[in-house]
Amino acid sequence: METYEVELDLETKHLNQVIAIAEEQWQDIRKKNGEQQSDFMEAKRELWENSSHSISNLWSKDRFYELVALNQYGSAVSSQLSVLEQDENKMRALEKMMDSPYFARIDFQFQGETESEPIYIGRASLIDEKDVTIYVYDWRSPLASVFYRFGIGEAFYDAPKGRISGKVHLKRQFEIHRGTLDYFFDADVQIMDEFLRRLLSQNASTKMKAIVETIQKDQDLIIRDMENDLMMVQGVAGSGKTSVALHRVAYLMYQGLSAKLSAHNIIIISPNSLFEQYISNVLPELGEDHVESVNFDDVLQTILPSLLIQKRHQLLEGLLTCDDPDKFRLMKKSVAFKASPEFKEILERFIEDIPRKWLEFSDIDYDGTCIASRDLLKMTVLQQKKAMPLGLRLQRLEESIFKDIQKMRKARMKKLKEFVRTYPQHVYEVEEFARLLSIDESTELAHRIQQFTKLDVYAYYKKLFSNLNYFCRLAEGISLPEDMDLIFKNTQENLKGDQIPLEDGLALAFLQLRLYGFQYGKFIKQVVVDEAQDYYPLHFELLQMLFPQARYTILGDIYQTIEKPEAMDFFDEINKILDKKRSVLITMNKSFRCTNEILDFSKRFLQKESEIQSFSRSGRVPEIYEARNQEGLDELLIKEIQLCREENYQSVGLLCKTERDAMAVYQRLKDRLEIRCINSDAIADIRGVCILPLYMAKGLEFDAVLLCDTDGEHYTTEADQQLLYIGCTRALHRLNLFYTGQKSPLLG
Numbered sequence: 001m002e003t004y005e006v007e008l009d010l011e012t013k014h015l016n017q018v019i020a021i022a023e024e025q026w027q028d029i030r031k032k033n034g035e036q037q038s039d040f041m042e043a044k045r046e047l048w049e050n051s052s053h054s055i056s057n058l059w060s061k062d063r064f065y066e067l068v069a070l071n072q073y074g075s076a077v078s079s080q081l082s083v084l085e086q087d088e089n090k091m092r093a094l095e096k097m098m099d100s101p102y103f104a105r106i107d108f109q110f111q112g113e114t115e116s117e118p119i120y121i122g123r124a125s126l127i128d129e130k131d132v133t134i135y136v137y138d139w140r141s142p143l144a145s146v147f148y149r150f151g152i153g154e155a156f157y158d159a160p161k162g163r164i165s166g167k168v169h170l171k172r173q174f175e176i177h178r179g180t181l182d183y184f185f186d187a188d189v190q191i192m193d194e195f196l197r198r199l200l201s202q203n204a205s206t207k208m209k210a211i212v213e214t215i216q217k218d219q220d221l222i223i224r225d226m227e228n229d230l231m232m233v234q235g236v237a238g239s240g241k242t243s244v245a246l247h248r249v250a251y252l253m254y255q256g257l258s259a260k261l262s263a264h265n266i267i268i269i270s271p272n273s274l275f276e277q278y279i280s281n282v283l284p285e286l287g288e289d290h291v292e293s294v295n296f297d298d299v300l301q302t303i304l305p306s307l308l309i310q311k312r313h314q315l316l317e318g319l320l321t322c323d324d325p326d327k328f329r330l331m332k333k334s335v336a337f338k339a340s341p342e343f344k345e346i347l348e349r350f351i352e353d354i355p356r357k358w359l360e361f362s363d364i365d366y367d368g369t370c371i372a373s374r375d376l377l378k379m380t381v382l383q384q385k386k387a388m389p390l391g392l393r394l395q396r397l398e399e400s401i402f403k404d405i406q407k408m409r410k411a412r413m414k415k416l417k418e419f420v421r422t423y424p425q426h427v428y429e430v431e432e433f434a435r436l437l438s439i440d441e442s443t444e445l446a447h448r449i450q451q452f453t454k455l456d457v458y459a460y461y462k463k464l465f466s467n468l469n470y471f472c473r474l475a476e477g478i479s480l481p482e483d484m485d486l487i488f489k490n491t492q493e494n495l496k497g498d499q500i501p502l503e504d505g506l507a508l509a510f511l512q513l514r515l516y517g518f519q520y521g522k523f524i525k526q527v528v529v530d531e532a533q534d535y536y537p538l539h540f541e542l543l544q545m546l547f548p549q550a551r552y553t554i555l556g557d558i559y560q561t562i563e564k565p566e567a568m569d570f571f572d573e574i575n576k577i578l579d580k581k582r583s584v585l586i587t588m589n590k591s592f593r594c595t596n597e598i599l600d601f602s603k604r605f606l607q608k609e610s611e612i613q614s615f616s617r618s619g620r621v622p623e624i625y626e627a628r629n630q631e632g633l634d635e636l637l638i639k640e641i642q643l644c645r646e647e648n649y650q651s652v653g654l655l656c657k658t659e660r661d662a663m664a665v666y667q668r669l670k671d672r673l674e675i676r677c678i679n680s681d682a683i684a685d686i687r688g689v690c691i692l693p694l695y696m697a698k699g700l701e702f703d704a705v706l707l708c709d710t711d712g713e714h715y716t717t718e719a720d721q722q723l724l725y726i727g728c729t730r731a732l733h734r735l736n737l738f739y740t741g742q743k744s745p746l747l748g
């Protein structure tokens, strides 16, 4: 037999053996699980029988003991449920393992040993707990890092007990499906690149996939970094930022087994719900569920639940569809200013000024005596220690005033009772008097006190914009934008409306957090921010206040901003704001998504020379198609979509500049093709042919991209150029641009 055949035979036997072990473990858990299931059902039945007749008035005092009993049943049921859940998770992991237990093998000779040991690496580990034999190493284990970082020869890895050195004698990669070994190859760098190239040439699935088999060395360094409290990544389009972010989360969870980090300690901040949907499979594929992903609109809503704040897509749509150049400039300037460190400083000064200038203290009288004078109250607040937020300090003050009043009221009631004892004939009048007195006093007094102890953030924000002279005095020494007066007037107008502009929403959230703090974020130990380039300094200030104790992973591409100039010092700014002890900025320049031709084409839209390189995969050159009129344009689009179908592309994106444009194209084509329009609130996937605004397509990818309306009306400015760059770099295999009328000057 040929050597390959002999090896294939050996590997197949080994595979069968590992699958048999996984199956045995699966059977054991199933058996145990079956028994637990019946215990669980029994506990549930008991819970029901013991509570159903009394559930109606359980919170009354007499039913307290029943509540305690019910609680005991309840906690028994919940702990059984958690054991069952754990078992189900293990069974799911073993099922995956029976399908494909590992994807790689290295033969590693530990220093001091005479022979090398085969180490099989998979998505999860398989251990025989009886004799602690490790059949498969989790890709996140320290030893597995050798696979990603070294070729044949000397190697090392960092284990909890220190650095371990050795030698790699073999690096092998497997393709295993449904429990069958399709093929394997012994890998050197070239062969592995070829394997990755083939993988990347496949048509995209409609959801992002895990990349554990082909993680690159520089990506692995980011994924496994535990040194830094702030890890920042500047990566070009398609360099794997999102993939790396998600694999890093999975890695942190694995590390967290010892550091007590679980899913509810991690939060992913993503740009919108479409993107959240797009990435939603990766962590479960890696065996990690339940990690929460939110977008910033949700964050603002959580901080300010009673206010209606403009969503990010509404802001972008407003900017991109604005026909009045002056209004457009003003909107942009307003956003840039309100989210800047300068405005943050003004907000800080305003907060300092609130007790001095804006709080309406008044004398608090009770029963004809002044129990706290206006001046005394003001002085008390001004002299309080500033470590506690003002809102909470005022809450304390309110509590202490009420406590004094309560004491005085008690004394007064005592006197009244004595009076009744002496003059019993007046009992009814006195009781009625006491009742009315307490109602009147409590409402009137409470109102008066809360006038200066309750801070309505929105009302105070309006005060900041009540007078331009005051605003400028507050901003002394801070450089303001040229047309500050226009921004000021515009803000006054906007704050009269129902919906609060996003930039003011950010400022309001800042005030709310500074004035009242935020309790819930302290459980978060790791924050991952993807597509970070779109955030402004104030976003990071908010994150810092929300999750002060967390470590951060922040990934972005300064060349992919929308309606925001690319800022070279973007990451410096983040570093300054988050102010972590150890931080690092890593750059990733190789793009894995697009073909060489698509990447070359896209580069023309970059305003600065970028280091972007492609992963050397060839395809067809993008074309720019002109149509005589709109009907002709539609015909071209339909023809192109048909061609994409023939290519069997899973996802085809028709990208338009705005939602308004996307709706227009959709209306024209919807009766002629199976096509979907994805609007801003959609929680959808990108299967089939989708039309969507470009800003929604950020972070996503499509087998084929059709960029619509690339004419001289739609795309003219620098910001449009950035949009075109984002649009083009969404394409994996095929990219074409379509226009009618005048070609956009940006297309060259």
Ligand SMILES: Nc1ncnc2c1ncn2[C@@H]1O[C@H](COP(=O)(O)OP(=O)(O)OP(=O)(O)O)[C@@H](O)[C@H]1O
Binding pocket: 196, 199, 200, 209, 211, 214, 215, 216, 219, 235, 236, 237, 238, 239, 240, 241, 242, 243, 244, 557, 560, 592, 593, 698, 699, 700, 701, 729
């Ligand atoms: N090491 C890798 N092995 C296989 N595929 C990879 C690897 N790294 C990245 N990819 C693939 O490249 C594509 C782009 O990855 P990803 O979306 O993570 O990049 P990105 O930097 O976030 O892109 P963008 O900034 O344009 O949104 C995805 O299809 C991803 O699966």
